[in-house]
Amino acid sequence: MLMKGGHLPGDIVTDLLITAEGVTRFAAPRLDTRSTHGTGCTLASAIAVGLAQGRPLVSAVARARAYVRRAMETAPGLGRGHGPLNHACTVAPFEG
Numbered sequence: 001m002l003m004k005g006g007h008l009p010g011d012i013v014t015d016l017l018i019t020a021e022g023v024t025r026f027a028a029p030r031l032d033t034r035s036t037h038g039t040g041c042t043l044a045s046a047i048a049v050g051l052a053q054g055r056p057l058v059s060a061v062a063r064a065r066a067y068v069r070r071a072m073e074t075a076p077g078l079g080r081g082h083g084p085l086n087h088a089c090t091v092a093p094f095e096g
Contacts, residue, residue, distance in 0.1 A: 001017075001018045001019075002015060002016070002017050002018075002043075002047070002061060003015065003016045003018065004040065004043070006036075006039065010030070011029060011030055012027050012028070012029060012030065013027065013028055013029075013030050014026065014027040015027075015061075015065065017057070017058065017061050019057065024058055024061075026061065026062065026065055028065070028069065031069065031072050031073065033072050033073075033075065034077075034081065034082055034083055035072050035075030035076075035077065035082070035083045035084065035085055035086075036072065036082050036083075036085075037079075037081075037082040037083055037084050037085070038084060038085055039068055039072070039085065042067075042068050042071065042085055042087065043064050043065065043068050046063070046064030046067045046068065047060050047061055047064040049064075050063050050064055063091065063093075066091045067089070067091045068085070070086075070089045070090075070091050071085035071086045071087060071089050072085055072086075074086040074089045
């Protein structure tokens with residue numbers, strides 16, 4: 001189970017991956033952006049892609065988080081509320 005921490009207050013966003021093997025923490029500085037619409041769906045899809053590519057779960061989650069972060073950083077800034085991500089961005093592949 002992945003528990004997202006994006007809605008919790010603070011300057012650091014921490015997600016927790018909870019498995020039978022234990023808890024893995026993923027933390028990163030919070031981004032100051034309104035481009036957050038669809039982050040959960042995008043994260044879940046990116047994790048699924050990583051698993052389909054044969055990545056271990058922790059690696060798939062780490063890469064998916066990097067993708068969502070980059071998609072938020074490069075979002076086009078559309079709309080007046082919570083706008084969409086930039087789903088056309090890419091992240092460099094990494095092993096692990």
